[in-house]
Amino acid sequence: MKQKKKCVAMLLAGGQGSRLSSLTKDKAKPAVAYGGKYRIIDFPLSNCTNSGIDTVGVLTQYLPLVLHSYIGIGSAWDLDRLHGGVTVLPPYSETSGLRWYRGTANAIYQNLNYLKQYNPEYVIILSGDHIYKMNYTEMLDYHMEKKADVSISVIEVPWEEASRFGIMNTNEDLEIIEFEEKPKSPKSNLASMGIYIFKWPVLKEFLEMDDKNPESTNDFGKDIIPLLLEEKKKVIAYPFKGYWKDVGTVVSLWEANMDLLKEETELDLYDRDWRIYSANPNRPPQYIAPSAEIEESLINEGCMVEGIIQHSVLFQGVTVAEGSVIRDSVIMPDARVGKNALIERAIIAPGIVVEDHAVIRPSKEDAVTLFAGEES
Amino acid sequence: MSSPMLGIINAATEFDTFETLTAHRSLASLPFAGRYRVIDFMLSNMVNSGITNVAIFTGQEIRSLMDHLGSGKQWDLDRKRDGLFVFSPEGHSEIERFGSFAHLASNMTYFLRSKQKYVVIANCYTIGTIDFCQILERHLKTEADITEVVHNGKSLQTYILSKELLLSLFEQYKNQGYYSILDVVHDKRHQYQINRYEWTGYITAIDSLSSYYLNSLDILQPSIWKQVFTKEEPVFTKVKDEPPTRYKKGSKVTNSMIANGCMIEGEVENCIIFRAVKIGKGSIVRNSIIMQKCRIEENCVLDGVILDKDVHIGDGIELKGTAEAPYVVKKGTVQRGVHHS
Numbered sequence: 001m002k003q004k005k006k007c008v009a010m011l012l013a014g015g016q017g018s019r020l021s022s023l024t025k026d027k028a029k030p031a032v033a034y035g036g037k038y039r040i041i042d043f044p045l046s047n048c049t050n051s052g053i054d055t056v057g058v059l060t061q062y063l064p065l066v067l068h069s070y071i072g073i074g075s076a077w078d079l080d081r082l083h084g085g086v087t088v089l090p091p092y093s094e095t096s097g098l099r100w101y102r103g104t105a106n107a108i109y110q111n112l113n114y115l116k117q118y119n120p121e122y123v124i125i126l127s128g129d130h131i132y133k134m135n136y137t138e139m140l141d142y143h144m145e146k147k148a149d150v151s152i153s154v155i156e157v158p159w160e161e162a163s164r165f166g167i168m169n170t171n172e173d174l175e176i177i178e179f180e181e182k183p184k185s186p187k188s189n190l191a192s193m194g195i196y197i198f199k200w201p202v203l204k205e206f207l208e209m210d211d212k213n214p215e216s217t218n219d220f221g222k223d224i225i226p227l228l229l230e231e232k233k234k235v236i237a238y239p240f241k242g243y244w245k246d247v248g249t250v251v252s253l254w255e256a257n258m259d260l261l262k263e264e265t266e267l268d269l270y271d272r273d274w275r276i277y278s279a280n281p282n283r284p285p286q287y288i289a290p291s292a293e294i295e296e297s298l299i300n301e302g303c304m305v306e307g308i309i310q311h312s313v314l315f316q317g318v319t320v321a322e323g324s325v326i327r328d329s330v331i332m333p334d335a336r337v338g339k340n341a342l343i344e345r346a347i348i349a350p351g352i353v354v355e356d357h358a359v360i361r362p363s364k365e366d367a368v369t370l371f372a373g374e375e376s
Numbered sequence: 377m378s379s380p381m382l383g384i385i386n387a388a389t390e391f392d393t394f395e396t397l398t399a400h401r402s403l404a405s406l407p408f409a410g411r412y413r414v415i416d417f418m419l420s421n422m423v424n425s426g427i428t429n430v431a432i433f434t435g436q437e438i439r440s441l442m443d444h445l446g447s448g449k450q451w452d453l454d455r456k457r458d459g460l461f462v463f464s465p466e467g468h469s470e471i472e473r474f475g476s477f478a479h480l481a482s483n484m485t486y487f488l489r490s491k492q493k494y495v496v497i498a499n500c501y502t503i504g505t506i507d508f509c510q511i512l513e514r515h516l517k518t519e520a521d522i523t524e525v526v527h528n529g530k531s532l533q534t535y536i537l538s539k540e541l542l543l544s545l546f547e548q549y550k551n552q553g554y555y556s557i558l559d560v561v562h563d564k565r566h567q568y569q570i571n572r573y574e575w576t577g578y579i580t581a582i583d584s585l586s587s588y589y590l591n592s593l594d595i596l597q598p599s600i601w602k603q604v605f606t607k608e609e610p611v612f613t614k615v616k617d618e619p620p621t622r623y624k625k626g627s628k629v630t631n632s633m634i635a636n637g638c639m640i641e642g643e644v645e646n647c648i649i650f651r652a653v654k655i656g657k658g659s660i661v662r663n664s665i666i667m668q669k670c671r672i673e674e675n676c677v678l679d680g681v682i683l684d685k686d687v688h689i690g691d692g693i694e695l696k697g698t699a700e701a702p703y704v705v706k707k708g709t710v711q712r713g714v715h716h717s
């Protein structure tokens with residue numbers, strides 16, 4: 001007997017990630033490479049699979065081709081299922097003409113039919129922009145236990161950084177009483193992670209309500225949450241403890257990669273009970289030449305290393321010729337580094353060729369440079 | 377355009393010189409080169425030659441091989457039209473040698489249903505890149521009955537012939553005493569035109585423990601692995617979701633091939649390391665083949681060793697073998713550590 005879905009996920013993967021510069025010149029932010037092997041979207045997708053959520057709508061928008069071909073029918077994440085599985089939802093023309101998504105809430109609103117076909121009990125809304133491991137079922141259990149209409153996952157951030165985030169002000173019961181986007185004087189340090197669990201009827205009702213308002217920017221944080229609070233709905237905060245990184249800038253993407261090289265990493269990629277799935281590149285094993293010296297690094301399959309790699313991340317298919325030194329850097333898939341080059345505190349974009357004797361390092365100390373070919 | 381050839385792999389061959397490596401698995405499913413099984417090379421050659429109809433004839437040990445092949449999806453052979461077929465022996469007593477005509481003939485339906493006109497027959501333990509399209513082209517041009525592929529004059533036990541001829545050979549096998557194509561080719565009385573195609577390029581066969589060990593270490597030479605692993609003709613295999621390999625503080629790796637998912641804190645020299653292997657601090661591993669999910673704890677010294685899957689070597693253990701006689705540790709063995717005071 002076909003069972004009604006308890007929880008369907010809607011994964012917002014339309015972001016442009018403009019602050020990632022040339023890394024998002026040909027692909028949306030969730031398709032950007034991370035961690036020597038993965039793309040950012042592998043994390044929310046794997047979290048769904050490992051949490052037992054087998055029905056995921058992925059909402060794309062900006063430059064979706066790379067993301068669409070990457071996701072395919074979802075087999076890599078065990079989401080090629082008979083009932084449910086992954087469905088890519090690009091923006092499509094409605095009867096009133098082609099409409100680009102106006103805001104995050106509008107993206108979901110335009111795909112209400114997808115949700116209606118499953119008529120689930122709950123909907124979890126995720127973003128494809130963050131690196132983290134989370135069991136969504138635990139959040140759902142919490143949501144059900146508290147009998148909430150909406151649960152929002154929050155994480156404590158350092159007070160001095162709070163003004164960079166969407167901050168949730170709560171009462172002692174962790175009920176949300178106010179939402180402030182990037183407040184200059186934050187009243188709380190609980191940042192929204194952009195993960196929402198809604199009772200399906202509540203989501204439907206409020207998306208429809210918000211859509212009727214011509215003044216609205218149709219954004220979850222700016223419009224839907226205040227509307228819910230106005231209508232006295234029970235909106236609670238789900239406190240999350242664990243590694244969570246927004247990789248929206250070149251520096252933060254670099255930092256997130258460097259985090260994997262710490263002696264004790266906060267994000268464990270080797271946990272067999274919570275595997276991070278991805279479309280495996282299927283290359284030969286990495287070859288470490290007699291001339292190679294490797295220290296404290298992460299290296300993926302298909303690499304050929306003849307040089308010196310210190311505290312760096314090498315993605316699949318990277319070649320590093322003899323005499324080259326790579327330090328504190330992230331070398332993305334299929335990049336080729338010639339002989340006697342020096343690369344420090346850099347991200348080398350996918351497929352880029354670094355010529356012999358090149359020197360790539362940031363001009364300012366403590367900065368990070370992105371190298372995407374001679375013209376950048 | 378689909379290939380006019382169907383592929384047959386004889387995965388029934390066994391040699392008894394592999395010690396415990398083939399105690400509970402067929403030669404075809406013997407792990408090789410860090411992330412593959414021996415059969416992946418010939419199977420990939422067929423797929424890369426455009427062949428979409430492949431039949432594998434197995435021997436008695438099939439569990440490991442079936443687990444590896446699955447539906448053939450990883451080799452792009454999970455198809456509605458043709459695809460991968462696996463035939464295991466059905467306990468017929470008159471089949472004296474598996475892979476023989478008798479074995480093939482007992483699955484006649486497969487041959488009758490297949491639409492391809494030509495057949496390429498290969499063994500499962502040849503390593504190297506072979507393009508069957510080139511060989512078929514020559515076979516057709518020369519109008520040979522059978523084309524035998526050789527390397528440095530030595531037969532690779534790989535043949536191309538028409539399906540029609542193969543079926544007629546089945547008919548004749550009982551009458552003329554031919555048990556396999558090898559018999560046909562070696563019989564001087566036959567009336568068939570047999571051509572030899574010399575395949576240049578790196579080829580080797582894994583037919584003994586010694587050749588397994590030596591060929592594994594040969595793969596470490598760029599001049600060789602660049603011929604075995606090419607971008608244009610990738611070797612397909614069952615893929616696992618392993619994270620990149622971590623080289624931690626204290627690790628020193630040189631002249632080795634390392635698969636994914638490993639955590640290395642020790643020294644590795646001239647080795648093939650399979651996926652998800654842990655090598656602890658202070659350990660030295662040289663001239664060895666360490667298969668998937670082995671754990672080598674701290675301060676060990678391993679030289680000339682082959683560890684089968686899931687072996688756990690405790691602290692301070694020293695194991696030594698030689699190129700002529702590598703020290704083989706059986707799958708799943710746990711060796712308790714020694715502690716030097």
